Amino acid sequence: MRVSAPVATGRRLAVAALAAGVLLAGCGDAAPARTTATIPESLLRGARTIGRGERFHPPARGPILGGCRRRLGPRVGVHVELFAANHVVLIASGIGVRGPLSHSGGRIVGARCYGALVTLDPTGVLFLRPGARLTLAALFRSWGEPLSSTRLASFSASPGDQVRVFVGGRPFSGPPGSVTLARHAEIVLEVGPHVPPHTTYTFPPGL
Numbered sequence: 001m002r003v004s005a006p007v008a009t010g011r012r013l014a015v016a017a018l019a020a021g022v023l024l025a026g027c028g029d030a031a032p033a034r035t036t037a038t039i040p041e042s043l044l045r046g047a048r049t050i051g052r053g054e055r056f057h058p059p060a061r062g063p064i065l066g067g068c069r070r071r072l073g074p075r076v077g078v079h080v081e082l083f084a085a086n087h088v089v090l091i092a093s094g095i096g097v098r099g100p101l102s103h104s105g106g107r108i109v110g111a112r113c114y115g116a117l118v119t120l121d122p123t124g125v126l127f128l129r130p131g132a133r134l135t136l137a138a139l140f141r142s143w144g145e146p147l148s149s150t151r152l153a154s155f156s157a158s159p160g161d162q163v164r165v166f167v168g169g170r171p172f173s174g175p176p177g178s179v180t181l182a183r184h185a186e187i188v189l190e191v192g193p194h195v196p197p198h199t200t201y202t203f204p205p206g207l
Helices: 005-025 033-038 041-046 136-143
Strands: 076-084 087-089 102-104 107-110 125-128 164-167 186-191
Touching: none
Parallel strands: 076 186
Antiparallel strands: 076 087, 076 125, 102 107, 164 186
């Protein structure tokens, strides 16, 4: 099975880029006012830039889960978004795969083997083997980053605050790591200023 994640992620990133462009254009005189009417207000509210530095781009360095198989095989999709200090934290490409790796257009298109949970690009799309019963804790373990009620990767919650989790746009009250990675779930984690969470994600057919 060939999985074409860029079809969906490209649309999402294009909209995000357009939204960011509109927000920046609002500071100038030449931006046509009617442009913002083409972008849903919910997307404009949720638009954030990617943070700079390794804290916002932590690499994949954890173990491979579920055995490493030579072929990617059939997969189901989950989308996860992370926000810290009012910026996007990129989920690393290459979680759950073992090199040597082949890339095309910034995406992994070949690897020596693939685990039960993998990322092929830094868009937050997770590729899971059908039937794999995994949680956010498994994602962060395979990524090699910490996750708790007060810690999100390299970021810690302020005193009295905690990591906030949304599933399908709704608050999740349990420990962050206990969220189930269910097919087509849209999961958002935040620490710091609140970012209006997306409720859905458009996955390509067959994922």
